[in-house]
Amino acid sequence: MSATRLSFNHSNHDHPKLGRFLVASLIAHTVLVILLAGGLFDSARRVKPPVYYVDLVHKPVLNPQAGRPEARAKPAPKAPAAKKAVAPQPKAKPKPTADKLPTAKTKPTPAPKPEAVKSAEQRRLAAIEELRQKQARQSDIDDIKQRLAKLQSAGASVPQDVPIGMPDGSGTEAGVSVVSHVQAFIQSNWALSPYLLDQSRMGTIQAKVFLVYSDSGELIRYRILEPSGDSQFDDSIKRAIIKSKQLDHKLPKTMELTVLFNLKEMAAVRR
Amino acid sequence: MNAGPVVKLVLLILVYFSVVSWAIILYKQFVVQRAIRDSDKFLDFFWSKKRFDTIGQGLGNYRHSPLTVLFREVYHELAQRRGTEGQAKEQMMADLGEQERVARVLRRATTSETHRLEKYLSFLATTGSAAPFIGLFGTVWGIMDAFHGIGQSGNASLAVVAPGISEALVATAIGLVAAIPAVIGYNHFVNKVNILTGEMDNFSQEMLNIVQRMGRGH
Numbered sequence: 269m270s271a272t273r274l275s276f277n278h279s280n281h282d283h284p285k286l287g288r289f290l291v292a293s294l295i296a297h298t299v300l301v302i303l304l305a306g307g308l309f310d311s312a313r314r315v316k317p318p319v320y321y322v323d324l325v326h327k328p329v330l331n332p333q334a335g336r337p338e339a340r341a342k343p344a345p346k347a348p349a350a351k352k353a354v355a356p357q358p359k360a361k362p363k364p365t366a367d368k369l370p371t372a373k374t375k376p377t378p379a380p381k382p383e384a385v386k387s388a389e390q391r392r393l394a395a396i397e398e399l400r401q402k403q404a405r406q407s408d409i410d411d412i413k414q415r416l417a418k419l420q421s422a423g424a425s426v427p428q429d430v431p432i433g434m435p436d437g438s439g440t441e442a443g444v445s446v447v448s449h450v451q452a453f454i455q456s457n458w459a460l461s462p463y464l465l466d467q468s469r470m471g472t473i474q475a476k477v478f479l480v481y482s483d484s485g486e487l488i489r490y491r492i493l494e495p496s497g498d499s500q501f502d503d504s505i506k507r508a509i510i511k512s513k514q515l516d517h518k519l520p521k522t523m524e525l526t527v528l529f530n531l532k533e534m535a536a537v538r539r
Numbered sequence: 540m541n542a543g544p545v546v547k548l549v550l551l552i553l554v555y556f557s558v559v560s561w562a563i564i565l566y567k568q569f570v571v572q573r574a575i576r577d578s579d580k581f582l583d584f585f586w587s588k589k590r591f592d593t594i595g596q597g598l599g600n601y602r603h604s605p606l607t608v609l610f611r612e613v614y615h616e617l618a619q620r621r622g623t624e625g626q627a628k629e630q631m632m633a634d635l636g637e638q639e640r641v642a643r644v645l646r647r648a649t650t651s652e653t654h655r656l657e658k659y660l661s662f663l664a665t666t667g668s669a670a671p672f673i674g675l676f677g678t679v680w681g682i683m684d685a686f687h688g689i690g691q692s693g694n695a696s697l698a699v700v701a702p703g704i705s706e707a708l709v710a711t712a713i714g715l716v717a718a719i720p721a722v723i724g725y726n727h728f729v730n731k732v733n734i735l736t737g738e739m740d741n742f743s744q745e746m747l748n749i750v751q752r753m754g755r756g757h
Contacts, residue, residue, distance in 0.1 A: 290562040293558045294562075297561070
């Protein structure tokens with residue numbers, strides 16, 4: 269055991285340098301920051317574009333066109349269409365005149381020419397054929413009528429292309445009249461316990477209200493022109509008006525409206 | 540980012556803490572793992588040999604183990620004594636002071652190796668305890684700034700208040716991001732160093748026993 273064999277440095281541990289790890293850590297942090305800034309992990313919290321729903325049916329307009337305010341209330345326009353379908357019937361009526369031909373034929377019998385008889389037979393056959401066709405058409409029309417009546421009673425006979433407007437509209441704008449819109453909006457905010465109502469007077473209770481709304485749909489002022497005589501109903505109308513101080517749509521302009529609130533109608537809509 | 544200079548400074552400090560902490564964690568993992576691996580191998584090698592000079596020749600294979608340093612110190616001490624005094628081995632080892640000198644050498648080497656293994660761990664401890672508070676300071680300062688801005692603009696809507704507070708909270712988040720790995724790393728490496736220190740203590744006792752037996756001439 270000589271000292272020369274122990275010549276290695278006992279403090280030599282061959283340690284790695286911390287600097288290398290510092291550089292590695294710095295690079296890792298930089299990469300992480302770049303990834304975060306680049307939005308790699310941002311996809312989860314990316315905000316989806318907002319979806320806006322616009323209620324075109326209830327858009328209040330000054331001059332509503334002819335149509336229906338709601339798709340469900342459209343069976344009325346179909347009635348004229350049904351009438352039109354029935355209309356061709358009178359046109360078919362003159363055809364039975366052909367039926368009369370055989371009876372009329374009895375009169376020209378004094379001229380019994382062989383060719384004329386032949387043609388009379390042909391005419392008779394044609395008339396019979398026409399009568400059959402007419403009967404078949406009539407049965408088809410009856411069938412269509414029955415089906416139409418069924419659909420109307422089911423309430424599903426609303427065509428998709430009925431214009432949006434008012435039944436009595438005469439303007440050109442798609443939408444509902446301002447008065448109807450405001451009335452419907454106030455009614456949606458109306459609440460009254462049926463137990464507080466005088467059921468016997470229900471049909472007669474109604475109040476006329478004067479309302480002024482700004483073009484932004486904000487209630488400026490209101491006044492009950494004709495009270496109903498039932499204080500609870502009047503109070504409920506006032507509460508509904510106050511709740512409706514901001515409409516859900518803007519109005520075409522600042523408007524003064526007179527709206528009639530009928531208890532029976534409002535209760536029916538509520539149901 | 541629209542944060543104020545104080546918040547930006549806080550964020551820079553926290554990033555510095557995080558970078559250095561992770562560098563230390565990687566470095567310590569590298570060093571401690573190799574130390575444990577080489578110590579296990581060295582103990583197998585040590586107990587398989589009967590001569591110190593044979594063991595001394597094979598130390599190069601286990602240079603990352605702290606136990607090799609202990610053995611080397613003892614071996615060096617014994618060789619120095621024999622080289623300076625030039626006396627017979629029995630006479631040298633019969634000296635009771637010799638054992639004390641070996642014990643002192645072992646204690647010194649153990650302490651030195653423990654310090655080497657614990658190097659930089661204090662930085663992890665500091666990061667683990669201080670980084671959340673530094674981040675909190677940045678957040679408080681940022682919120683103060685945000686409220687000051689709100690007071691000046693006179694608008695207290697959520698759209699005005701929220702961005703400032705959100706930015707301020709980033710400081711706390713980064714403080715926690717820096718502190719959590721540092722605390723976990725510190726506890727992990729302290730545990731490993733304790734294991735290695737225990738191994739060094741056991742090895743020191745074994746070495747003293749061997750030196751004592753050599754002194755008695757067994």
